[in-house]
Amino acid sequence: MDGRLLSETFVELADTMVVGFDVIDFLHMLTDRSAQLLNVSAAGLLLADPRGELRVLAASSEQARLLELFQIQNDQGPCLECFRSGKPVAVADLATAARRWPRFAPAAQEAGFASVQALPMRLREQIIGALNLFRAAPGHFDQADMRVGQALADVATISLLNERSLRRSETLNEQLQSALNSRVTIEQAKGKLAERLHLDMDQAFNVLRRYARTRNIRLSDLARAFVDGSEALPGLIEPPSS
Amino acid sequence: MLAGRSARVWSLVAAQAARRGGAVSAEDVCAAALTAVAVSGAGLTAATRAGSGHVMCATDGISEQIAELELTLGEGPAPDAATAAGPVLASDLAAADVEIRWPSFAPAARQAGASAIFAFPLQIGAIRVGVLEMYRSEPGPLDADQLGDALVLADTAAVLLLEGTNWAGGGAGPMASFGGQPPYLALHRAEIDQATGMLTEQLQVGIEEAFVRLRAYAYAQERRLTDVAGDIVARRLRLEADPDIPADGAR
Numbered sequence: 106m107d108g109r110l111l112s113e114t115f116v117e118l119a120d121t122m123v124v125g126f127d128v129i130d131f132l133h134m135l136t137d138r139s140a141q142l143l144n145v146s147a148a149g150l151l152l153a154d155p156r157g158e159l160r161v162l163a164a165s166s167e168q169a170r171l172l173e174l175f176q177i178q179n180d181q182g183p184c185l186e187c188f189r190s191g192k193p194v195a196v197a198d199l200a201t202a203a204r205r206w207p208r209f210a211p212a213a214q215e216a217g218f219a220s221v222q223a224l225p226m227r228l229r230e231q232i233i234g235a236l237n238l239f240r241a242a243p244g245h246f247d248q249a250d251m252r253v254g255q256a257l258a259d260v261a262t263i264s265l266l267n268e269r270s271l272r273r274s275e276t277l278n279e280q281l282q283s284a285l286n287s288r289v290t291i292e293q294a295k296g297k298l299a300e301r302l303h304l305d306m307d308q309a310f311n312v313l314r315r316y317a318r319t320r321n322i323r324l325s326d327l328a329r330a331f332v333d334g335s336e337a338l339p340g341l342i343e344p345p346s347s
Numbered sequence: 348m349l350a351g352r353s354a355r356v357w358s359l360v361a362a363q364a365a366r367r368g369g370a371v372s373a374e375d376v377c378a379a380a381l382t383a384v385a386v387s388g389a390g391l392t393a394a395t396r397a398g399s400g401h402v403m404c405a406t407d408g409i410s411e412q413i414a415e416l417e418l419t420l421g422e423g424p425a426p427d428a429a430t431a432a433g434p435v436l437a438s439d440l441a442a443a444d445v446e447i448r449w450p451s452f453a454p455a456a457r458q459a460g461a462s463a464i465f466a467f468p469l470q471i472g473a474i475r476v477g478v479l480e481m482y483r484s485e486p487g488p489l490d491a492d493q494l495g496d497a498l499v500l501a502d503t504a505a506v507l508l509l510e511g512t513n514w515a516g517g518g519a520g521p522m523a524s525f526g527g528q529p530p531y532l533a534l535h536r537a538e539i540d541q542a543t544g545m546l547t548e549q550l551q552v553g554i555e556e557a558f559v560r561l562r563a564y565a566y567a568q569e570r571r572l573t574d575v576a577g578d579i580v581a582r583r584l585r586l587e588a589d590p591d592i593p594a595d596g597a598r
Contacts, residue, residue: 154535155495155498156352279431279436280433283432286472292544295544296541296543297544299541300544300545332473332547
């Protein structure tokens with residue numbers, strides 16, 4: 106574990122949380138940093154929707170294959186088990202997991218992953234989701250990584266509650282739904298921008314994120330204004346200068 | 348998990364329509380809420396980003412009164428839910444924090460006969476259709492199951508209102524034309540949202556109409572919504588704007 110990167114990450118996360126921030130943008134940053142810090146190939150945050158579904162809130166990559174792996178976990182996989190048990194789930198070698206997860210294990214291997222881990226997002230006695238980590242090489246996650254990973258999952262949970270103090274579980278559910286809807290708006294905006302500028306979804310996301318940061322607008326507000334057409338967004342839809 | 352809930356909630360809604368002897372509509376969602384979520388009444392307010400709301404339907408006089416109070420006073424769970432794009436759950440209207448939050452609305456709503464109010468925005472990303480609001484005459488929170496059902500009811504109402512709208516480009520028509528099948532709400536997939544965004548450009552329409560047109564295309568082709576969306580995102584499929592319809596006709 107890179108100690109310096111770890112401390113920088115926590116300074117960066119804390120800095121972002123004290124000013125007005127966009128929760129989805131923040132969680133994307135958190136999954137990016139999780140991937141770097143924990144030396145994993147990909148990281149994603151899945152939230153349990155009270156409708157009865159695990160939904161992706163943020164991921165270190167917008168790769169369709171990775172999103173598909175999250176989707177499968179509505180039926181089987183480490184995230185679902187982690188969510189149900191409230192305990193971390195780790196598989197050091199996915200080649201041995203074909204019986205446990207007949208759809209998930211081969212799909213993950215096909216996507217280039219050999220080991221996987223899910224850490225619970227906990228709030229008191231409630232489990233609200235999981236942080237999912239994928240590695241290209243087989244092997245166990247060591248104790249230090251696990252502790253930092255769990256801390257990152259806890260920060261993700263806290264960030265979801267950041268905008269209002271949490272006194273009741275009612276407030277938690279309000280916040281989670283609002284965050285999930287922001288994610289939908291961002292996907293709609295990605296689609297519109299990708300079509301307009303002939304970009305792939307990953308590129309479209311990066312253009313939106315960069316624009317939001319440079320202009321100091323929340324990513325979800327930008328996404329909504331762009332989809333609505335309710336605000337002039339100078340410079341957004343001109344092709345990025347190369 | 349979700350598929351089972353969706354099907355069960357839809358059958359409750361469809362049963363209300365059958366009892367009325369009509370095609371499934373938003374008012375059936377309100378009626379279904381009474382049993383599914385165990386509330387005393389429910390009402391639906393239509394509101395888009397273009398204009399302020401009006402009461403679409405209400406199961407009883409108290410629900411109607413609550414909606415009218417919110418429109419008049421400009422405060423309450425429904426306006427807050429529309430702004431927050433998330434539900435507003437007030438399980439006890441006599442609680443001190445509720446009184447602070449809605450100083451005019453809270454006492455008036457209690458006076459009208461409500462002790463708890465739960466408001467659910469009918470929003471799918473940037474799509475805004477209105478708010479589904481429920482009240483209880485006794486205070487008390489929704490349990491996890493009731494919350495899940497209420498969210499699925501709100502999804503259903505949103506789709507019913509969107510597909511019932513008369514789009515210049517031709518909407519999907521009434522839900523009955525889909526063989527009485529539950530609306531395709533059983534999943535939230537990124538590619539559906541991305542494809543909807545792409546269609547605003549391809550068809551030169553607003554996001555609401557793009558959503559309806561995507562679903563209409565899938566139904567007409569008898570294909571799964573996710574497959575059609577996947578083809579659009581992978582750029583294997585493009586939907587073209589209808590040349591007979593002016594581009595701004597549906598905005």
